[in-house]
Amino acid sequence: MENQYNYYNSDGMNGNGQSETPFHEDNGGQKHQVPHGKKPQKKIPKAVAVTGFALLFGVVSSGTFLASNVVGSKVLGLTGVTKTNTTATKAVSSNASLSKSSSVVTSDVSSIVENVMPSIVSITNMSVQQVQDFFGGVSQKQSESAGTGIIISQNDSELLVVTNNHVVAGSDTLTVTFADGTSVEANIKGTNSEYDIAVVAVPLDSISEDTMKKISVATLGDSTQLKVGEPAVAIGNALGYGQSVTTGVISALNRSVSETNEQTGETTESDAKLIQTDAAINPGNSGGALVNASGEVIGINSSKLVGDSVEGVGYAIPISDVSDLIQNLMNQETKTKVAEKDQGAIGIKGMSVPAEYSKQLNMPEGVYVSEITKGGGAEAAGMTKGSVITAIDGTTVSSMDDLQEQLQYYAKGDKVSLTIQIPQSNGEYEEKTVEVTLGAK
The missing domain is CATH 2.40.10.10 (Trypsin-like serine proteases)
Known part of the structure; x- marks a missing residue:
């Protein structure tokens, strides 16, 4: 039997999943039969028999009561809280196996948190969205969302923080708040929507000496x-x-x-x-x-x-799984947004090729080029209709929105490196990198 669930990240995206069916165990008993042919036992005096039965009843009753306590404890979870906590704490601190009788694992993780917390930051994403009213008019509305980041490195001029791509997507302003409560503005270093990873950079000259003493770079595990x-x-x-x-x-x-x-x-x-x-x-x-x-x-x-x-x-x-990807994003040039009037354009018209259509049509996921603008940068670079743009300067794009968001960081006259997939006569696509000089929007 299959159950449907909703799948959410901090943006409220949903999906489905399957439940895992619970199981139970049956404990069977075995009966023993007395063999035939044994000689009849001699009769026991009545007084002795009564005393014997009384002793037997006491032993059986004690055993039954003890068994009831054991079964009750296991079925109803009536184990000692103090004992469970102590066992769990020792198990965590010594990396030993947890007690099989523990139904709930609790432990003191304050020392872990104390060491890790200085490397954790809060991220606030301020963005402006286009909102259409009942009469068809369009207005701008500012929205705010919150997420988290992990300090993973520091170079000569920046502190680098890794987070989810959906935490920083569509941002106009990013603010990072450190463990001591101080907040500074940050810029996007690189993003990857496919794996939902992003790296943001905080200029070191915007962080006070006191704050630098209270923060640290996280230790990454395996x-x-x-x-x-x-x-x-x-x-x-x-x-x-x-x-x-x-x-x-x-x-x-x-x-x-x-x-x-x-x-x-x-x-x-x-x-x-x-x-x-x-x-x-x-x-x-x-x-x-x-x-x-x-x-x-x-x-x-x-x-x-x-x-x-x-x-x-x-x-x-x-x-x-994403350590190499994070390293590549860290090596990218930090992006700062360009005023809208100065932003550059590739010189194409295109449409998104989302994952579901990519599989159905056997096309790469990205931006399908439906038209090449005359005299634009794409034409000068030799791009042709039917190509699919999959990345710009190493940052993956899976939709027209992704591409337009990346272009906010480039001015007219800038050169960008586009990764494109070119259709072949056999139905396959060949990857190629082209350098495009951006024109005016």
């Missing part, structure tokens, strides 16, 4: 060594209230999550294999850290399942 059942701690800006901590375990590994497009109804499965945890992941936690018992970052919190019958199903991106 998510390929994770085991189901080991402890996990999630830290993030839950609901935008500031940093909070939740605990749990690694529930499963290599999970695939399907997302449903609300407009088309099409369902697509993410290429990324995620960590599942029962540590609570709430809106605002996106981009935050999932850490192990050693305080190492093993995942980037990204989403959760929501439904009437769902509880404790959150997801994180395994840090080892």
Whole structure:
């Protein structure tokens, strides 16, 4: 039997999932039959028999009472709270196996949190959206969303923070708030929508010396060594209230999550294999850290399942799976937005090729070039109609919105490197990189 669930990240994106069927065990009994042919026993005096039966009844009653306590404890979860807590605490601190009798794992993770918290930041995304009223008029509305980030590196001039792409998407202004409460503006370094990863940069000259002493770079762990059942701690800006901590375990590994497009109804499965945890992941936690018992970052919190019958199903991106991607994003040039009147244009007309159509039509996911503008940069670079743009300066684009968002950081006259897929006569596509000088919008 299959149940449908909603899949949410901090932007409210949804999808579906399947429930896992619970199981139970049956304990069977075995009867022993007395063999035939035994000689009849001699009669026992009545007084002795009564005394014997009384003793037997006492022994059986004691055994039954003890068995009832054991069964009751296991079935009803009536184990000692103090003992469970002590066992769990020792198990976490020594990396020993958890007691099989423990039904709930709780422990003191304050030392872990104390070490990790200086490397966690809150991220506020201020954006302006076009809103259409009842009469067809269009107005601009400012919106604010909250997320989390992890300090992962520092270069000569910047502090680098990794987060989810959906945390920074569409931003006009990004603000990073450090563990000591100070806030500074940040710029996007690089993004990848396919794996929902982004790196933002904070200029070092905008951070005070006092703040620099109170923050630190996170220690990254090896998510390929994770085991189901080991402890996990999630830290993030839950609901935008500031940093909070939740605990749990690694529930499963290599999970695939399907997302449903609300407009088309099409369902697509993410290429990324995620960590599942029962540590609570709430809106605002996106981009935050999932850490192990050693305080190492093993995942980037990204989403959760929501439904009437769902509880404790959150997801994180395994840090080892995206370490190379994060490094590439860190090496990109920091982007600052250009005034709209000065922004450049490629010189094309295009349309999005979303994942669902990409599979149906056997086309690359990206921006389909439906027309080449005469005298534009694309024509001068030799681009042709029918090509599909998949990246700009190394940043993946999977839609027209992605491409237009990236072009906000380039002025007319700038040169950009476009990765395009060119259709071949056999129905396949050949990848090519072209340099395009941007013209006026």
